[in-house]
Each structure stands twice: as structure tokens, then as C-alpha cells.
Amino acid sequence: MTLTEYKQKRDFKKTSEPKGKVTKNKSSKQLIYCIQKHHASHLHHDLRLEMDGVLKSWAIPKEPPKEKGVKRLAVMTEDHPMGYEKFEGEIPEGNYGAGKVKIWDSGKYELKNKDSKKIEIIIHGKKLKGHYVLVKTRYGNKPEKSWLFFKV
């Protein structure tokens, strides 16, 4: 896991987002989960899950589902550093992801199963709770990065 793409996209003299580094958590099976609401050029929610020392990230164009039966497109974005789950603030105009970031939900999650096409998790958040799945799909305009996120 590297943060190369994350760092290439940002000028840390201009944005207050964390610079961060890959930080492996060896002990805990309670892993960090968060969703940030991001008022960028298009309002979206960013799902972040701690995996292998980084926060794996997906942009969800609509509101994340609290109930079963709603499938949301989740487009994988660059890995973010541990600690980003605490970030709130305004990314200045002209910078990557410019706009306001607010924490929408936070907590821990348990990883139940993971392969290249499917990730099964138990979310212990304040808004999202329970068994969720991310499944690879070809839907959307970035088919190689597209996943579906839903509660089961």
C-alpha cells in the first residue's frame, strides 16, 4: 500500500488535509470506519475503511444506505492516510477536491471476507450499523473502479 497517488494530487502548502503515512495496525480486529460528506463540485459521500495501513476509499454519489434494499454506486478513489477519518474542513478553491468536508458517520468495522471482487464487513457506526457488502460491478462511467455498496 502506498499513498503516492494521494500525495501527487495534493499541495500540502495549500490544503490542511493530513499528509499522513502508511500506518499498520497489527493488533486490533476493530478497524477504523468513516464516511465524510464532501461538498466538492458534486456533493458525495466518501466511505473509508482501514485496510493494510491505509484508508481504502470510495466516493458514493448519493446518500449511503441505512436500510436493506438500496444499492449505491461506490467509485474507488485513491488510498488515504490513517488519520484522514478525523479530517473536517474546507479544501481551498483550485485544489484537488476543493470544498467542505464534514464527518457524516464514524466508528469501527469488522472485516468478514475480502477478495478482489467482494468485501463483506460489519459496520459499527452511529448512522450505519450491521452487515454491509461491497461488490465489484461494471456499472457507471468508471467501470474498472465501480463497486456497489449495500446492506444485507
Ligand code: MN
Ligand atoms: Mn471526496
